[in-house]
Amino acid sequence: MAIGDKSISAPLTAIKSLFKKPVTVRYPDEVLEVFPEKGVSPRFRGVHTNDLAKCVGCGSCERICPVNAIYMELPEGKEDVKKEYRPVIDYGRCCFCAFCVDVCPTVSLKMSREYDFTTSATMEMRDGEEVKFVIDEFMFRPTNEREDNIGYVTGKKMKVLG
Amino acid sequence: MNFNSYSLTKIAKEDKDTTYDLFFGPNHPGMHGNFGYVLDMVGTEINSVRPNAGQLHRGFEKLMEQRGWVQNLTLVPRICVMDPDPNEVAYCMSVERIMGVEIPERAKYLRTITLEMSRLTAYLLAIGGFGGTLGHYTPTHWSTADRDLIMDMFEWLTGGRVYHIYNIPGGVRSDAPEGFFDKLLEVMDALEARLPDYDSILFENPIVHKRLKGLGYVSKEDARKTGLSGPNLRASGNAYDVRKDVPYAAYPYLDFEIITQEGGDALTRALQIRLEYEQTINLIRQAVKKIPEGDVRLNLGLLGNLKVQAGEAYEKVESSKGEFGYYIVSDGGTKPYRVSVRGPSLPAGFLWAQKHLPTMKIDDVAAWMGSLSICPPDFDK
Numbered sequence: 001m002a003i004g005d006k007s008i009s010a011p012l013t014a015i016k017s018l019f020k021k022p023v024t025v026r027y028p029d030e031v032l033e034v035f036p037e038k039g040v041s042p043r044f045r046g047v048h049t050n051d052l053a054k055c056v057g058c059g060s061c062e063r064i065c066p067v068n069a070i071y072m073e074l075p076e077g078k079e080d081v082k083k084e085y086r087p088v089i090d091y092g093r094c095c096f097c098a099f100c101v102d103v104c105p106t107v108s109l110k111m112s113r114e115y116d117f118t119t120s121a122t123m124e125m126r127d128g129e130e131v132k133f134v135i136d137e138f139m140f141r142p143t144n145e146r147e148d149n150i151g152y153v154t155g156k157k158m159k160v161l162g
Numbered sequence: 163m164n165f166n167s168y169s170l171t172k173i174a175k176e177d178k179d180t181t182y183d184l185f186f187g188p189n190h191p192g193m194h195g196n197f198g199y200v201l202d203m204v205g206t207e208i209n210s211v212r213p214n215a216g217q218l219h220r221g222f223e224k225l226m227e228q229r230g231w232v233q234n235l236t237l238v239p240r241i242c243v244m245d246p247d248p249n250e251v252a253y254c255m256s257v258e259r260i261m262g263v264e265i266p267e268r269a270k271y272l273r274t275i276t277l278e279m280s281r282l283t284a285y286l287l288a289i290g291g292f293g294g295t296l297g298h299y300t301p302t303h304w305s306t307a308d309r310d311l312i313m314d315m316f317e318w319l320t321g322g323r324v325y326h327i328y329n330i331p332g333g334v335r336s337d338a339p340e341g342f343f344d345k346l347l348e349v350m351d352a353l354e355a356r357l358p359d360y361d362s363i364l365f366e367n368p369i370v371h372k373r374l375k376g377l378g379y380v381s382k383e384d385a386r387k388t389g390l391s392g393p394n395l396r397a398s399g400n401a402y403d404v405r406k407d408v409p410y411a412a413y414p415y416l417d418f419e420i421i422t423q424e425g426g427d428a429l430t431r432a433l434q435i436r437l438e439y440e441q442t443i444n445l446i447r448q449a450v451k452k453i454p455e456g457d458v459r460l461n462l463g464l465l466g467n468l469k470v471q472a473g474e475a476y477e478k479v480e481s482s483k484g485e486f487g488y489y490i491v492s493d494g495g496t497k498p499y500r501v502s503v504r505g506p507s508l509p510a511g512f513l514w515a516q517k518h519l520p521t522m523k524i525d526d527v528a529a530w531m532g533s534l535s536i537c538p539p540d541f542d543k
């Protein structure tokens with residue numbers, strides 16, 4: 001196939017895109033026709049959710065995490081035995097690979113379709129005081145509060161363990 | 163030279179003192195990563211050039227020795243941001259070769275489809291790059307929007323948009339969701355329908371032809387000798403394509419010809435991308451049509467504690483920039499003993515830069531880099 005050069009006015013055909021609908025949409029009202037549901041894909045790897053009642057504290061997720069973003073910590077008021085520990089995830093490190101979801105033997109750990117990480121950092125500065133940023137909001141224990149918006153799940157059929 | 167006592171205007175006026183060092187990069191928008199050239203300039207012409215690498219050194223190869231076989235898969239796609247899947251596939255193929263396993267047919271097809279989708283995203287970025295570096299931003303905006311269509315498909319298939327982490331040793335992580343292939347074919351139709359638009363504003367644009375013609379000429383012999391690969395090699399008239407010559411994944415079952423062109427300059431390389439873009443769309447259609455039913459992954463036991471028997475392997479994959487190869491040595495443990503990555507950009511980024519740039523005007527440097535698809539992370543690993 002030969003692609004030769006045309007007349008100098010050929011690039012002017014680009015003008016027709018002035019009459020098309022804009023490609024960009026205003027965040028966060030993105031309506032994508034690609035996916036059956038509005039917004040992000042049904043398999044999106046977003047913020048985790050964890051069914052704390054189902055989780056057995058095995059720590060598989062902690063061991064597989066390539067960036068050591070998961071810490072097994074004891075929830076308040078629980079007896080100090082291994083099966084009571086629940087994962088806490090540091091989203092400053094997490095790369096959203098979903099390996100932790102793949103290895104979870106109880107399928108309690110899943111990922112939601114939420115990706116919005118903007119928080120209003122409380123920055124206080126009064127006379128003579130140091131600037132304080134609240135950084136803890138990036139590190140929390142996933143619970144099932146996002147259970148109604150599940151994204152990436154590794155079903156029983158695709159289980160990686162056993 | 164002391165700039166306090168010398169204003170730039172004064173330097174320009176005193177003609178004898180017009181050489182200066184120009185730092186092209188490390189944060190130039192025409193550069194796909196932190197890498198720069200220090201250009202020794204005379205007026206607007208380049209006298210000599212020093213590649214200034216090292217600012218993107220993230221130590222990929224060393225890091226891989228400290229993480230498990232599967233964990234490394236979060237690291238390898240980062241070696242080529244625009245075209246991440248060839249890295250995943252080459253890494254997995256090497257591991258599978260050491261383990262002596264053969265992945266299921268359906269997984270091979272899924273790998274092929276993701277590889278080609280990834281190639282499309284990279285070519286669209288390259289088209290945008292050609293536009294942007296020539297100061298013609300319309301194709302850049304268009305290709306960014308078109309690329310988003312494929313990103314959405316990736317998001318649907320893998321859950322991630324840029325880094326898909328879809329391949330693992332033994333196959334792929336999940337099967338395609340229902341309705342995925344139909345939608346993918348629709349996207350392919352949409353992308354193909356856009357090609358005439360790109361032709362008229364970029365590939366057939368007389369101004370683009372004038373700018374790129376004769377820029378960065380690489381002869382057929384030299385391309386082979388210096389180890390160029392991929393579209394750069396084929397645009398110099400060499401018929402070599404890993405997909406055809408050392409077939410992997412599902413490429414042996416697909417019907418395609420190696421596209422070559424004589425010419426070897428930046429314009430030919432731009433047209434090469436245009437031609438291969440069309441071929442890629444065609445390959446995706448074929449793969450979608452032929453994909454068999456079945457498993458998508460072998461059961462290799464516990465992912466986290468995957469042990470790979472002692473051995474070594476080298477596997478290569480054709481990426482949008484050229485040949486990506488992974489040489490992996492295992493000592494039988496849960497981590498690789500050594501991983502060495504062969505990236506396609508080194509010959510162009512170092513050798514050809516020192517040869518080509520000194521004949522060039524400063525305005526052409528970015529266009530030259532775009533035309534050779536230089537991707538710094540893969541030689542600065």
Ligand code: SF4
Nearest residue numbers: 065094095097098100
């Ligand atoms: S998604 Fe990946 S990086 Fe994030 S916590 Fe899970 S295993 Fe770690």
Ligand code: SF4
Nearest residue numbers: 055056058059061104
């Ligand atoms: S792998 Fe699953 S069950 Fe085990 S600790 Fe993590 S979330 Fe709980």
